[in-house]
Amino acid sequence: MELRQLxxxxxxxxxxxxxxxxxxxxxxxxxLSQQIKALELELGVPLFDRMGKRIALTEAGHLLLxxxxxxxxxxxxxRGAVAxxxxxxxxxxxxxxxxxxxxxxxxxLLVDLHRTYPKLALSxxxxxxxxxxxxxGAVDIGVTTWPSDADARIETIPLFHEEFVLAIRFDHPLAKxxxxxxxxxxxxxxxxxxxxxxITKLIARLCREQKIRLDAPIEAPTLSTLLALVEKGVGAxxxxxxxxxxxxxxxxxxxxxxxxxxxxxxxxxYRKDRYQGQAARVFIEAxxxxxxxxxxxxxxxxxxxxLIPRQP
Numbered sequence: 001m002e003l004r005q006l007x008x009x010x011x012x013x014x015x016x017x018x019x020x021x022x023x024x025x026x027x028x029x030x031x032l033s034q035q036i037k038a039l040e041l042e043l044g045v046p047l048f049d050r051m052g053k054r055i056a057l058t059e060a061g062h063l064l065l066x067x068x069x070x071x072x073x074x075x076x077x078x079r080g081a082v083a084x085x086x087x088x089x090x091x092x093x094x095x096x097x098x099x100x101x102x103x104x105x106x107x108x109l110l111v112d113l114h115r116t117y118p119k120l121a122l123s124x125x126x127x128x129x130x131x132x133x134x135x136x137g138a139v140d141i142g143v144t145t146w147p148s149d150a151d152a153r154i155e156t157i158p159l160f161h162e163e164f165v166l167a168i169r170f171d172h173p174l175a176k177x178x179x180x181x182x183x184x185x186x187x188x189x190x191x192x193x194x195x196x197x198x199i200t201k202l203i204a205r206l207c208r209e210q211k212i213r214l215d216a217p218i219e220a221p222t223l224s225t226l227l228a229l230v231e232k233g234v235g236a237x238x239x240x241x242x243x244x245x246x247x248x249x250x251x252x253x254x255x256x257x258x259x260x261x262x263x264x265x266x267x268x269x270y271r272k273d274r275y276q277g278q279a280a281r282v283f284i285e286a287x288x289x290x291x292x293x294x295x296x297x298x299x300x301x302x303x304x305x306x307l308i309p310r311q312p
Contacts, residue, residue, distance in 0.1 A: 001042055003075070006068045008035045009047065013065050016055060070273075077275035092121040093279040096130035096139035098198050109290045113283065120279050128196050134269050141280060143287070145198060146265040157268040157284065160242070160291050164199070164262035165254040167227075167244060168236040172253075179256035183212055189235035190217040191226050202262055203238055210260075227252065238262060 011021040022029040047061035130144040135151050168175050192200045220226035231251040244254045
């Protein structure tokens with residue numbers, strides 16, 4: 001059994017058509033058919049049911065496809081590990097993050113990383129399904145909320161505990177209070193992200209638990225729009241304390257929310273069974289340092305010191 005035969009087999013599985021698979025592989029259909037036939041003869045079972053011009057995987061074909069994917073993942077691992085021996089930090093890395101987190105964690109961080117490691121090709125994708133994208137292999141690393149039921153293939157690294165506060169215009173009466181009960185939000189005009197945003201989902205869950213009903217919240221499509229509406233006194237919002245401390249909007253004051261205090265744990269996730277090269281390690285270490293620096297000097301720093309693994 002050769003890797004080329006498995007490559008041909010996976011191409012047929014992807015196209016479910018011999019001629020299209022041959023075009024994809026830049027080979028002839030007869031050569032492709034011969035390679036598949038040789039594979040079937042070696043294994044002693046048919047891999048495809050041929051039904052006229054249509055084909056379908058047999059039970060043996062499904063088993064071989066699953067194992068072939070694992071084989072090529074290991075091949076990629078070997079290639080990456082060997083290439084790393086002769087290169088300085090380089091490579092491509094796709095990162096999945098929660099919507100809005102780019103404003104807090106990634107704009108400045110990516111600029112610094114690019115200046116330090118110009119050979120690193122980093123791309124960031126905002127998605128409410130960052131964890132699922134890591135599981136599926138659509139992204140290499142995810143920065144997301146702590147998974148309640150993590151896949152066995154997923155490595156989870158604690159990053160920080162995120163506390164949410166009431167973001168309100170500086171001249172509002174509540175801005176003079178250091179903290180207010182959570183149920184105060186039902187007396188305010190609230191400005192929130194869309195229903196699919198993780199912060200909106202968190203607030204909605206707490207409102208149900210507290211039997212609170214919000215007065216037709218305004219939906220803001222972006223963080224900049226939301227902050228502009230709060231600065232104009234249109235309403236208040238709920239945002240991560242760390243975000244407000246990092247951005248320091250002049251006309252917005254953070255007010256602690258009590259009973260309950262909205263919060264969530266943020267972590268880094270990646271597939272343990274996929275090769276993580278220098279690009280991934282450089283990014284994870286840089287993100288840990290960046291978060292520690294942003295949170296330094298306040299109560300969050302102690303929590304971060306306890307959560308972030310230190311490199312020897």
